[in-house]
Amino acid sequence: MEDNHSIGQDTQTWDNWWKDLTPEKEIQKWDFYGLRPWIMKFTPRHGKVLEAGCGLGRWVLLLSRLGIEIEGLDFARPTIDYLNDWKMDRDFDASFVVGDVTKLEYADNSLSGYLSFGVVEHFQEGPHKALNEACRVLRPGGVAIITTPSKSWYIPIKHGKQKLKRVAKKLLGRKVAPVTFFQYEYRPAQLARHVSNSGLSVTQYAGCDLLYTFFEKGKHTGKNISKDSFAGRFSRRFEKTWLRNYGAQAITISVKVADDMHCFLCGEPNAQRDSLNNYLVPVCPSCQDQKNAGFYKKGANTGYHHQYQFRTPILPPQEKICSESGDSFQTDVIFEQYGFAKPVSPAHLKRPEVNIKLSNTDLQPVWRNRKEI
Numbered sequence: 001m002e003d004n005h006s007i008g009q010d011t012q013t014w015d016n017w018w019k020d021l022t023p024e025k026e027i028q029k030w031d032f033y034g035l036r037p038w039i040m041k042f043t044p045r046h047g048k049v050l051e052a053g054c055g056l057g058r059w060v061l062l063l064s065r066l067g068i069e070i071e072g073l074d075f076a077r078p079t080i081d082y083l084n085d086w087k088m089d090r091d092f093d094a095s096f097v098v099g100d101v102t103k104l105e106y107a108d109n110s111l112s113g114y115l116s117f118g119v120v121e122h123f124q125e126g127p128h129k130a131l132n133e134a135c136r137v138l139r140p141g142g143v144a145i146i147t148t149p150s151k152s153w154y155i156p157i158k159h160g161k162q163k164l165k166r167v168a169k170k171l172l173g174r175k176v177a178p179v180t181f182f183q184y185e186y187r188p189a190q191l192a193r194h195v196s197n198s199g200l201s202v203t204q205y206a207g208c209d210l211l212y213t214f215f216e217k218g219k220h221t222g223k224n225i226s227k228d229s230f231a232g233r234f235s236r237r238f239e240k241t242w243l244r245n246y247g248a249q250a251i252t253i254s255v256k257v258a259d260d261m262h263c264f265l266c267g268e269p270n271a272q273r274d275s276l277n278n279y280l281v282p283v284c285p286s287c288q289d290q291k292n293a294g295f296y297k298k299g300a301n302t303g304y305h306h307q308y309q310f311r312t313p314i315l316p317p318q319e320k321i322c323s324e325s326g327d328s329f330q331t332d333v334i335f336e337q338y339g340f341a342k343p344v345s346p347a348h349l350k351r352p353e354v355n356i357k358l359s360n361t362d363l364q365p366v367w368r369n370r371k372e373i
Contacts, residue, residue, distance in 0.1 A: 014076045025373045026058040030366040034209035040359035045352035046267025047112025052101040053119030057083045064094040067350030071095040102129040106137040114144040121148040121183040131198035141261025141282040150250035151185045154213045188250040200254035203280045207245035211235040222369040240303045295360040304365040324348040
């Protein structure tokens with residue numbers, strides 16, 4: 001590999017990447033990337049959560065609206081300054097700070113959750129520094145959700161085309177630009193090994209997001225994606241099967257294991273190590289009889305609960321009746337129905353038992369092309 005330098009950790013690269021986008025657009029693309037079932041299901045509801053490498057903050061903004069104490073961290077200062085101005089103008093209770101994911105300024109054992117979506121693959125030396133920091137700052141029972149691009153079925157095709165172009169240019173005597181490093185693609189098992197080496201215990205790993213692989217194959221236009229297209233039908237049929245391991249994303253769910261851990265469902269430090277024999281996250285004895293505990297038993301599947309909607313118009317604010325309370329409320333100008341099939345008032349969405357249940361039963365996938373919003 002003829003690497004001159006790495007652009008994966010260059011701040012200017014990311015400032016340029018984000019400059020034509022907005023938090024509103026990033027939120028309203030919803031399931032342009034198919035990670036939401038995992039994020040909504042496994043993000044802790046109790047204690048402080050960090051998104052390390054938050055970009056334009058779409059997950060911080062959404063999860064904060066569900067009553068989760070979450071902070072977004074990124075090394076791109078212009079992006080963080082922009083987000084802090086943006087949230088003030090719109091009265092958001094969300095926190096954004098500048099920082100380095102390999103040198104976090106958080107105390108040992110202080111966080112309940114660590115979120116990292118498409119970050120650790122950009123370190124040319126490997127992901128170990130960032131993952132070691134994730135383990136250090138998580139408290140006993142803390143949950144990490146870590147994703148990277150995966151070596152999907154389309155990646156060998158993509159890399160093969162790039163290699164052929166370079167060979168053809170050399171044969172024709174044309175100048176060939178030096179290869180610069182941007183990112184690795186990790187298969188789910190590869191990512192799981194890296195996470196395990198940090199000291200975290202991986203309770204689940206998988207591939208996901210078959211739909212995005214067709215977006216890549218369609219030259220990032222999205223013209224080949226619709227409800228009745230092969231891409232839409234294939235993804236709908238196989239996203240919850242073993243074929244998802246050939247999707248665009250690799251994802252791991254991991255726990256900082258100790259003899260006494262914080263319970264995922266109530267947040268109290270009374271979950272035991274042996275609860276992980278039956279559950280994907282720590283669950284204390286008093287919570288194991290709750291209905292929501294069943295969603296986290298080993299072997300439970302993760303995915304959307306309704307069929308994809310493609311390119312639907314953005315829902316304007318309108319009066320709805322809350323399916324939980326029967327009260328009238330107005331949908332949100334940015335978050336619409338917060339990605340759920342049922343209308344639920346903002347007040348009820350902030351109750352952990354409510355948003356955990358909805359995240360495991362009523363996620364409505366909506367695919368909008370980022371470039372078309």
